[in-house]
Amino acid sequence: MNMLLLKGRSYAQHALTALTSVNVLTPGWAYVFRSAAAVALAYAVAYSLQLDRAYSAANSVMLVASASQGATLGKGASRLAGTIIGGIAAIVLLGLTIQAPALFLIGYGLWLGMCSAAATVSRHFRSTTFAVLGYTVGFAAYEVLENPAHAFNGVAARIATVAVGVVCLGVVSALFSRRATREKLESAIALQLGKVGRLILARTRNGGEPASQATPEQIAALFAIDDLLEVSRAESPEVAVRAVAVRDGLAALFGALLGATESSIRLDMEDHTQRAAAGQTVELLAQAIELVESGEESQLKEALKKVAQLRRRLNRMVDETESQGGSSTALIKLDRLIEVISDWEAALIGLVQLHSPRAHRTASFRFHRDWHSAIKNGIRALIFITLVGELGLLTGWRNWQTAILLLAPYGILMAMTGNPVAGAVSFVKGTAAAIAPAFLCGFFLLPHVQGFPLMIAVMLPFWIAGFYAITKPNYAFAGMGYLVAFNTLIGEKNLMSYDMSAFFNYALGWMIAVIATVYVLKLILPHDPRRNAGRLSNAIRNDVRQLISSGYSGPRLVWEHLQHHRLAGIVANLKGDKDYASTLLSKCVGVLHLGRSSARLHLTLQDTEVPASVRQQASEALNEAGNPTQGTGKRLAVISEVVHASADTHQTNRRAIHRISACIRDMGGLVELHGDWFATNDRNSQC
Structure with a gap:
């Protein structure tokens, strides 16, 4: 007994020490309190407007909230735009497939697949817009699928709750965060x-x-x-221009x-x-x-x-x-x-x-578009929505709409991360962690309080726990999954009711959906980091071959920026495989050096005074470098010496000839180092 008391006292002391060490004045805690305040405001506005699903407005806050004001505003605008356009698409789709759920599922799968592909090849907030555009159809059609006459009401309610959440978060963010x-x-x-x-x-x-x-x-x-x-x-508008x-x-x-x-x-x-x-x-x-x-x-x-x-x-x-x-x-x-x-x-x-009083226009930059992954993500979305929905219809499962309701956003959002399966597993953990607190809050705490302030006071600690988890990189997805599951399982509506059997049915359906997301991402066209990195490296090699063949087709920095984006993609895909990432990056950067040397050669050859014999030697060197074989490096070294020697007979062009010789010599050394890898492509990793 004494031993148990000592252990209990020790645990209490550790907990107290950990609690007192928490500094609530850090930016992370500011984000936590700011987000919780925005959730409370969203509930207040939703109840004031008598929206049926007040919790949906709070969910929008939880999904959009970010420590950065810019990210909050960008994600919020993208979510609202995607919801409005997706709502219109839902009305059209429901009208075309009236009282035909199976046909609706096929149409929804095609729509989600196209939006998933568009989200994959888009960047930043535009990617969010396409993702929301895709899965909003499912949310808008929820519970009106078998009664399309109420489709407009369902879409309007969805848009209203999202708008309330986004606006409330924007107001709180503008008032209580700084543009840092x-x-x-x-x-x-x-x-x-x-x-x-x-x-x-x-x-x-x-x-x-x-x-x-x-x-x-x-x-x-x-x-x-x-x-x-x-x-x-x-x-910041100043940065935007x-x-x-x-x-x-x-x-x-x-x-x-x-x-x-x-x-x-x-x-x-x-x-x-x-x-x-x-x-x-x-x-x-x-x-x-x-x-x-x-x-x-x-x-x-x-x-x-x-x-x-x-x-x-x-x-x-x-x-x-x-x-x-x-x-x-x-x-x-x-x-x-x-x-x-x-x-x-x-x-x-x-x-x-950034400090200039005037905006200056410069080159328009390009980014790598991974069409292979886009098509794969689109096909996966079509397959899992159609398959799960049809299985639900055939088996008569009551909560089949819940499954596709959750599979769509989780599937499309996780597919765009560097490690989709790991992200989905984190969502499973967060959802599982939310069930017990939601049950406690929904059946033992909330029924015994009256009034809006007490309702918020009861749920506030649970929200804070979730937002705090999001501030930790290793628990961000789990925290997000916890918040959305906790808030939705409680399901604070304008006419609140507490049904234990409905709660457990919904919780079971939710867990099945998030677990299914893991297996969908793992089994249907799974993410292969090395193959993705291989496609990116092939794209770099192909661009370098084109550069060796004809020089830059535009500004040098635009070309190099595109290759930088691809290198960053390789790093992101191989985040958990650092040795292979270092090896592959070394080869890619070496090939980029080869491309830069050939570009210098093309630039020097633009001098009209370069002798014809030197041009012929340079052209031969470029052909050799573009299609390297065994001994190419040595042949380039010989060509370099021949070109260098010709400077003695062309005194007026010595500098240009020396530059050409140096470029060819550089290409020879780089071909010796990277020629074997440059000459081969992984046929299974073509872009």
């Missing part, structure tokens, strides 16, 4: 500018070797800024990262010109990095002056070296250094543009 995403965006860009700048310094300081390759963490962190930019656009200029800077920063990791560049400290260039770079770039990391607008402009001064000095060194008949090797290495510095400067300009 822009600050995060500026800090993230400055941080990456500093990291890439230090890679450049490491390459130039004391003739140091360049970094071996860009790491998965660097690739992912740099592209994550693009997602932050979209959130900031939704939050400058977003393209900022993205231009991000693309340039990726170009600087590639340049900082190129193995073909190493300054020779024995050469006076290269040593002087290294000294200038170390001095001025280091000063610029310090100014950038201060984060102040005036300091950013001063940093821009420093790096522009560095670029001008390096260009002056090139001109002086060329006029004095200096080393061709020194000229080529200075050219490469200037290219990297120019990219870093362009990235800094993108950051400065």
